[in-house]
Amino acid sequence: MGPQREEMLTGNMAAAWGARLARAEYVPAYPITPQTEIVETLAQWFADGTMQGKFVTMDSEHSMLTAAGAAAATGVRVFTATSSQGLLYAFEVLYTVAGWRVPLVLVNVSRALASPITLEPDHNDVLAARDAGFLQIHCETCQEVLDSILMAYKIAEDPRVLLPVIVNLDGYYLSFTREPVAIPSAEEAAAFLPPYEPHHAFFKASRPLAQGIAVLGGFIYSYFRYQEQLAARNALAVHDEVAAEFARRFGRSYGPVEAYRLEDAEYALVMSNAFATKGKAAVDLFRQRGERVGLLRLRLLRPFPHEAVQAALRGKRAVAVLDQNLSVGQGGITYQEVAAALYHEPSRPLLLSCIGGLGGKEISAGEFEEVLELMKEAAATGQVPGPQLLYTEGEQTQMAHLLDIAGKEWG
Amino acid sequence: MIRVRFHGRGGHGMKTASRILGTAAFLEGFRVQDSPLYGAERRGAPITAFTRINDHPILERGIITIPDLVLVADETLLEDPLANPFLGLHAGSLLFINSPTSTQAMAEAVAARHPTPARILTGDLTALTLEKIGKAQALSATVGAAACKLAGVIGMGALEKATRKELEELGLPSPLIDRNLEAALLAFEQTPRVPLASAPPQPAPLQGLVVPVYQPPARGTPSVAAPGNIILRKTGGWRIFRPVIEYDKCNQCWICFVRCPEGAISLDEKEDPHIDYDHCKGCLICVEECPTKAVVKEREVHAW
Incomplete structure (x- = not known):
């Protein structure tokens, strides 16, 4: 087991660390309470060279998730985050990018939905997305947020799965709450999570692909939609394999x-x-x-x-x-x-x-x-x-x- | 139950024809369904519409696969695999084709090229439409009227009311509606009565359900990796006019070759242009652009 230093981190900082250790290469961002600290932190890390890649501020969560899915379809590792009304504003895109079979990770910081409008958490936001084709991991601690993001990429990028993942944490109760979090070293994280190498959705001038296709005819649609179901069911076994490797490397064990x-x-x-x-x-x-x-x-x-x-x-x-x-x-x-x-x-x-x-x-x-x-x-x-x-x-x-x-x- | 299927191209008004029949049958007191089927709508692409007429509630939905009456607004659709107007025709059903060709000649042509158990009938609704309405594609009223006559259960009064109602809903100006009505009543009179017989009900064959399996993402995800497979989609049937090259006037300037938006014009080793009629959509840009007027347009008179 490699060296892991512990630091006092909020749930939001733990989420940012998850994206950093996963070496996310593209982060489209739009702020919303109580998620903002995540994208502020990532903005800083991209700006000062701590993270390599592209951080882009978007005009809405709808654009943000569209950009996330499109970038992931070129074959880069994508991270993004939102909350509550923002997640619902991106709602149609959840289904769309899941159908593209792109393994991005979306952190949702749960916040109850309007009306009446509020800021504190419940889970109607993330559960509204439960039929969209995203996998969902719900976290109890700040440590689990960081760990689940690393696991989420490894599950999502597995060729048996290739579906995006939502990692959920509660606004306030985790997002703004600091507690000790063990931070794996960059080397250990990289050994656990190798670079993403897609064989189905990528951008190569020598091998053009038409992605995001339209179909007419229910038997064509049914085929692709049900592949999502089979992929999601595969994720049960893949989760357990990934969790076992995670436990071996980092000493923390997670079940479904x-x-x-x-x-x-x-x-x-x-x-x-x-x-x-x-x-x-x-x-x-x-x-x-x-x-x-x-x-x-x-x-x-x-x-x-x-x-x-x-x-x-x-x-x-x-x-x-x-x-x-x-x-x-x-x-x-x-x-x-x-x-x-x-x-x-x-x-x-x-x-x-x-x-x-x-x-x-x-x-x-x-x-x-x-x-x-x-x-x-x-x-x-x-x-x-x-x-x-x-x-x-x-x-x-x-x-x-x-x-x-x-x-x-x-x- | 009478099951009627309409085949036309985008712009022919087959949805409206199916609604004229539907409304007319409704006014006669029947239970009725009518519905169009189209995807990415565009002029010239095949569309299909359906009308069901019954004296009991109709326990069917969607497309009609075993029709009693099929009306084809454009004979070029007979060989279009996407339109497939022969689908499900049976000995009791009637295939009506809008064509100047006689019923006898059409029946022989169909028997030679695409045998069907159905009876064939032709009528030149395009000529009538041109004469009374002035626009060859505006076939909704005349095809709708022919359908009303052939359905056998609709009187002229119901046809007249239904045609007026449907065309008013489309916002047509009153004089144009009057001309459509005149054409519709003439089409109704000209079209003979032919008895229809519904296909006897058949037990549904077992279909054999599969257990779906996960496929590797390079195969099981919705993208297209094959380059250039548009060649498989033959769009030549969309033409209303056909560009024809008169080689004695051609000066081999290549302008038609360069301007063709579909890449449907190629050059041979002598630099003579050739039109790929499987894919030429009949946009006639080549006719417009040819400086020597060597590309002329001809009314598409079809293989039938």
């Missing part, structure tokens, strides 16, 4: 999901991203008083790791999926995906849905207690309640007060 004190647990929480840390703290408190509770953190959201989720939750009495997102008119998004993964299990756990942390709202220890009570009650009665919004009486009282100040009538 993370099981926390789950082995002998009767009850389980399912969470993702930075708030999973709060969930782990709650699990530790439950364990201290003898409750058999664990946590499953969803890390690889695309491709969705059905088998890993099944194996981790097998034999549990009840499971509560805490979605920090809301599919309006349906409910929690990852709840649906976990439910689908468990449907064919011969003895599947009772599965509860909680919506929490919308717009960065705190999930307090007391709320985790309530979630455990809901699971126990469901296990005792066999009755699974409908989706539960995690919203406290105290918060409701404060909300009423604010509505009064706003001159609104409280019904």
Whole structure:
């Protein structure tokens, strides 16, 4: 294992370091809170010669992602980053560049979507992109942000995959939060991640290619679209290979999901991203008083790791999926995906849905207690309640007060 | 159910013809679907339109692969593989071809070159359209009227109302609509009644589903590596006029060769120009540019 120095880095700085150690050659950029520190840092590093290549400021996220995809289609390694409204402004391009099969890495710093407009995180932005053909890695720590970017390039550039990857971190809770991050040396990073050598999408005057083609006829479209699906499913095995090599070289190990004190647990929480840390703290408190509770953190959201989720939750009495997102008119998004993964299990756990942390709202220890009570009650009665919004009486009282100040009538 | 398919070129008005038939059948109280099929729209490229007429709700969508009636606005489409007007014709169906050629001669030509179980009928709707409307390509009203007659379930009153409605929606000025109506009613009268018979329903053959496999990205990604394969796409059928070189007037100046936007004119070893009629789209820039008027245009009278 090579030398790795530790430094205090924000999640945004960890993301910039990931791009730097990956030797990204082209970075199209457009700033948006809470992502801006990433592109500011990269701008500096390109300007002072720390990074080699081209840093370009764009007129919008739509142009930014188009440029990213086009550059990647010439065969260079591309990094870019956005957040929230910016990701949605680039939305059609997500599908387009995934269809081009270009292995760029896009960091998304999660921020809840308007309206009402806000700055703090939830995951409706990144989950809106879940069907686009990008793979998705969701991070809990600043270290994981840096590490996942290096892994993301190696997965994306594998000839069995060749799909772009979104690496997600939570605004504020990671983006502006410093914690110690081990930074691999440039040599170690280069040994792990060799130069990108495409054989399918490149720019060579001697071998012209027509890329970004149009097709008419559903059987042609179906063929290429389903190749994306097969590529994404290949990424499950490729992820595990890449994670094993990463662990060997750097001593840090990542699975498609993370099981926390789950082995002998009767009850389980399912969470993702930075708030999973709060969930782990709650699990530790439950364990201290003898409750058999664990946590499953969803890390690889695309491709969705059905088998890993099944194996981790097998034999549990009840499971509560805490979605920090809301599919309006349906409910929690990852709840649906976990439910689908468990449907064919011969003895599947009772599965509860909680919506929490919308717009960065705190999930307090007391709320985790309530979630455990809901699971126990469901296990005792066999009755699974409908989706539960995690919203406290105290918060409701404060909300009423604010509505009064706003001159609104409280019904 | 009566299933009707229209074949024309962009600009012929076959979508409108299918709508005239659709609206007329609707006014007669039938359940109806009509729809056009086109991709990157452009004048001259083959387009197809469909009308379904039924006395029950129609449990079909999309293209008609087994038609009872096919109307071809331009006989050059008969051999266009993209248009494929012979697709699915059966013994009960009728193939109507807009052509000055007689039904008898056309039937013989079709039998010799592209045998079909369907019956053949021709009518010179272009001549009628030219005479009454003054523009040979404006075939929507006359082809629509022929379709109404051949469908066998539509009266002249419904045709008249439907034609007016569809052309008004296109924003045509009133005098032009009147001329179209006159042409449509004449086309309706001229077109004979021919009984149609729907194909007997056949059980769908099993298709054999595949399990898709991941292919190496050099093959399985959407790009084109082959250089110059446009030669495979024959665009000669788009011509309305054909440029013809009169070699006794040609002074071998090369101007037609240089100006042809499609690269469809080549020079032989004697520096005489030759036109590749498989790919010449009939833009007539060569006719315009030839300083000795050695390239002349001829009305494309087709192989049929």
